Amino acid sequence: xAGVTQSPTHLIKxxxxxxxxxxxxxxxxxxxxxxxxxLGQGPQFIxxxxxxxxxxxxxxxxxxxxxxxxxxxxxxxxxxxxxxxxALYLCASSLVQGDYEAFFGQGTRLTVV
Amino acid sequence: KNQVxxxxxxxxxxxxxxxxxxxxxxxxxxxNLRWYKQDTGRGPVSLTIMTFSENTKSNGRYTATLDADTxxxxxxxTASQLSDSASYICVVSTYGNNRLAFGxxxxxVVIP
Numbered sequence: 001x002a003g004v005t006q007s008p009t010h011l012i013k014x015x016x017x018x019x020x021x022x023x024x025x026x027x028x029x030x031x032x033x034x035x036x037x038x039l040g041q042g043p044q045f046i047x048x049x050x051x052x053x054x055x056x057x058x059x060x061x062x063x064x065x066x067x068x069x070x071x072x073x074x075x076x077x078x079x080x081x082x083x084x085x086x087a088l089y090l091c092a093s094s095l096v097q098g099d100y101e102a103f104f105g106q107g108t109r110l111t112v113v
Numbered sequence: 114k115n116q117v118x119x120x121x122x123x124x125x126x127x128x129x130x131x132x133x134x135x136x137x138x139x140x141x142x143x144x145n146l147r148w149y150k151q152d153t154g155r156g157p158v159s160l161t162i163m164t165f166s167e168n169t170k171s172n173g174r175y176t177a178t179l180d181a182d183t184x185x186x187x188x189x190x191t192a193s194q195l196s197d198s199a200s201y202i203c204v205v206s207t208y209g210n211n212r213l214a215f216g217x218x219x220x221x222v223v224i225p
Contacts, residue, residue, distance in 0.1 A: 035215075040217075041217055042202055042217040043215045044215070045215075056210060090157070096211075102213065104149075106156045107155065
């Protein structure tokens with residue numbers, strides 16, 4: 001049973017560029033949440049997707065957008081990259097119903113230069 | 114102010130020794146509290162999850178406690194091993210919307 005998988009694992013982008021990160025949830029999970037984790041900090045909630053719609057959003061600008069597909073996989077898009085967007089981006093999947101336990105992927109390390 | 118505060122921020126312990134990590138939270142209404150272990154550059158891995166009615170839960174050498182009245186939790190590591198070197202993150206879930214509030218983590222370094 002595959003857990004949560006994210007791609008790519010590492011990425012280097014230039015300021016002003018756009019980036020797309022991908023996440024496949026754990027089998028049987030229908031909810032995907034995205035987090036940004038700066039070095040030495042705890043993860044910060046970006047947004048959550050369920051039934052292909054954004055259900056909750058953290059305190060992130062509109063440059064951060066997402067999408068969920070019918071197979072529950074998800075994408076995180078960041079436009080007009082800033083140096084401060086450099087971080088580990090984590091995807092977590094869970095069930096809307098049930099024990100709500102979240103399973104995390106290994107993350108995508110984004111470096112903006 | 115962060116809704117989940119952890120202490121100490123970091124600590125160094127000798128292999129074989131025990132240690133205790135603390136977590137205080139203000140999240141309300143409370144659903145559950147989880148402890149995750151995060152190796153450097155990797156995603157967090159769940160160690161324990163406790164609901165309001167549970168006050169202790171163990172996972173091998175890891176034992177978590179919860180006092181829902183004082184909104185405090187601890188994670189005790191017994192007989193530490195080098196592989197225990199990691200960040201331990203306390204995460205509290207809000208009842209109803211399953212929103213997760215993360216602490217900044219306790220950075221643990223185990224030395225031989």
